[in-house]
Amino acid sequence: MTAESVSASELAPIEGKYVYCIIRNDRSRDFGEIGIGSGARVYTINHKELSAVVSDTPIVIYDPTRENVLAHEFVNETVMREFTLIPMSFGTVFRSENDVLALLKSTFQAFTDVLEKMQDKIEFCLKILWDRDKVVAAIERDNDEIRRLKDEITRNAASSTYFARMQLGRLVEAAMEEASNRYVNDIHEQLKSVSAASRSNKVIGDRMILNAAFLVDRKDEKSFDEKVKAISLQYEDLLSFKYTGPWPPYNFVNIKLKLEKAT
Amino acid sequence: MGLLTNILLAPFLGPVWGTRFTLDKVDRAVREQLTDDTPIKEDLMALQLQLETGEIDDEQYVQQETEIMQRLRDVREWRERFGMSVGGGPVRVAEGDETE
Numbered sequence: 001m002t003a004e005s006v007s008a009s010e011l012a013p014i015e016g017k018y019v020y021c022i023i024r025n026d027r028s029r030d031f032g033e034i035g036i037g038s039g040a041r042v043y044t045i046n047h048k049e050l051s052a053v054v055s056d057t058p059i060v061i062y063d064p065t066r067e068n069v070l071a072h073e074f075v076n077e078t079v080m081r082e083f084t085l086i087p088m089s090f091g092t093v094f095r096s097e098n099d100v101l102a103l104l105k106s107t108f109q110a111f112t113d114v115l116e117k118m119q120d121k122i123e124f125c126l127k128i129l130w131d132r133d134k135v136v137a138a139i140e141r142d143n144d145e146i147r148r149l150k151d152e153i154t155r156n157a158a159s160s161t162y163f164a165r166m167q168l169g170r171l172v173e174a175a176m177e178e179a180s181n182r183y184v185n186d187i188h189e190q191l192k193s194v195s196a197a198s199r200s201n202k203v204i205g206d207r208m209i210l211n212a213a214f215l216v217d218r219k220d221e222k223s224f225d226e227k228v229k230a231i232s233l234q235y236e237d238l239l240s241f242k243y244t245g246p247w248p249p250y251n252f253v254n255i256k257l258k259l260e261k262a263t
Numbered sequence: 264m265g266l267l268t269n270i271l272l273a274p275f276l277g278p279v280w281g282t283r284f285t286l287d288k289v290d291r292a293v294r295e296q297l298t299d300d301t302p303i304k305e306d307l308m309a310l311q312l313q314l315e316t317g318e319i320d321d322e323q324y325v326q327q328e329t330e331i332m333q334r335l336r337d338v339r340e341w342r343e344r345f346g347m348s349v350g351g352g353p354v355r356v357a358e359g360d361e362t363e
Contacts, residue, residue, distance in 0.1 A: 016353055061339070061352045063332045064307065066324070092354060099355045106356045129316070204308045242315060259354040 017045070017094045018057040020075045021248065022104070023083040024115050025051040031078055036062065036071040042078075045097055047104035050111055053079050054100060062091040076248050084119050086111060086255070087248040095262045103257070110255050118253065120218040121196060124245035126228065128187070128210040130180070134238050139175045146171050180209045183239065187231055188212075194224040199251045209239075213251035221246065297341040300350075303334045 018036055026049040031042040035055030044051035053075065062068050072090050079085055094100045104111070140147055149168050187210065188198065197215040204211060216224045232241040310331065314324045342349050 059353050061349075063335065065328060065332060066311070089350075091350065091352075093352065094355060095353045102356045127312075202305075204305065204312050208312075240316075242312075258357040260357040261349070262353040262355040 014056050014058050015096070016057045016059045017052075017054040017097060017100050018062075019088045019092045019094060019100060019103075020053045020055075020072060021079055021085040021087045022111050022115070023051050023053060023079060023085045024049055024112075025083065029053075031075065034071075034075055034078060036068055036075075042075055045100045045104070047101055047108070050104050050108060052100050052104055053085075054094075057093055059093060059095065062093075064090055073247075080122075080246070080248055084115055084121070085248050086114055086118065086253050087250050092259075099262065103259075107255065107257060114253055114255060118249050121215050121249055121252070122218060122221065122246035123249045123251060124214045124216055124224060124228075124243065125247065126187075126191075126210065126212050126214065127204075127208060127242040128183070129207045129240045129242070130183075130209050130238060131240070132176075132207065135176060135179060136172060138238060139172060139179060143171075143175055146175060183235065184210050187235075190231055191224070191227055194220050194227050196220075197252060201251070213247075215249055215252045216246075294341075294345065298338060298345060298347055300335055300338045303331060303338065306334075307331050 018040075020042070023044075025044060026046060028046065029044045029051065031053065033039040033041050035042045035057075037055075037057055040055035040057065042053060042055045045054055055075075069090060076085060076087055094103070140150060146168065149164065149171065153164055153168060191198065191214060195214040195216050199213045199215075201211045201213065203209065214224070228241070228243055232239075232243070235241075307328070310319075310324065310327050313319045314321070319327075339349050
């Protein structure tokens with residue numbers, strides 16, 4: 001039997017286990033009816049002092065729709081209030097409780113080590129977008145060479161050469177890249193003292209200059225928060241900040257699980 | 264004999280080789296395009312950002328999300344057809360690989 005797309009889920013019998021995360025816990029827990037797929041009951045499958053947080057599910061492939069992703073994240077957020085957790089990738093489905101137990105047993109040591117390292121650590125995400133026009137205006141104000149060249153082109157609009165315009169374009173481009181690096185470095189530098197680690201991800205779209213995740217100790221949460229607010233004030237005229245969290249340490253846990261397709 | 268045959272029959276063999284080579288290349292390029300979900304995932308992230316920044320509303324989001332999900336499903340289908348690994352769906356611990 002192959003996995004069906006979720007649209008066919010009504011036909012699939014509810015026999016699988018959707019795994020949200022791994023926590024340190026040695027008794028049965030119930031997190032309520034908050035699971036993926038219209039509020040399935042979320043509970044634990046235990047092996048020694050490790051638990052997988054799961055809900056029952058048909059054997060399906062979950063599309064990463066906003067609704068599904070939010071359901072996955074909501075469970076992890078709920079669990080996170082009480083536990084340090086290792087998040088599983090979105091859409092991880094096992095065929096049976098025994099298969100989940102096999103995961104806990106075979107990866108016991110690695111999970112235990114990572115849970116120890118991640119103890120009381122949370123993640124914040126910071127996306128920074130710039131307003132191109134405002135940044136260009138700031139550059140023209142601060143960069144003498146660019147300002148002079150631009151004035152010259154404007155004064156001699158008719159006679160100004162193609163070359164001068166090209167030259168201006170190149171200078172502005174270079175200055176923008178330099179500005180972007182300067183902002184990003186400064187922001188990283190300022191957040192260094194209040195975070196344990198950071199990771200830069202690929203930027204999305206052409207307005208984003210930073211897409212980073214920060215690993216923060218729970219005791220530093222308030223300082224980190226205040227620092228981000230201070231930075232966003234400092235750059236308020238040029239940049240806009242998308243700041244989210246706390247998240248489970250999605251970007252800082254990298255256990256390569258040796259999983260294969262269950263047929 | 265081999266070399267001579269090739270030379271003698273060159274007008275006939277040449278184009279066939281040429282065509283096969285090109286088709287292989289095209290096939291590979293097409294296959295890569297059909298089975299790569301990276302650009303689709305990037306589109307999904309860009310779409311989410313557009314919603315967050317208020318460039319699009321909820322209705323537009325849902326509409327475009329449906330389209331992106333269909334593209335993801337198509338890629339999954341092609342990957343299965345080519346015998347490649349597919350994300351999602353039931354998994355189990357790989358046998359004989361005790362992670363310690």
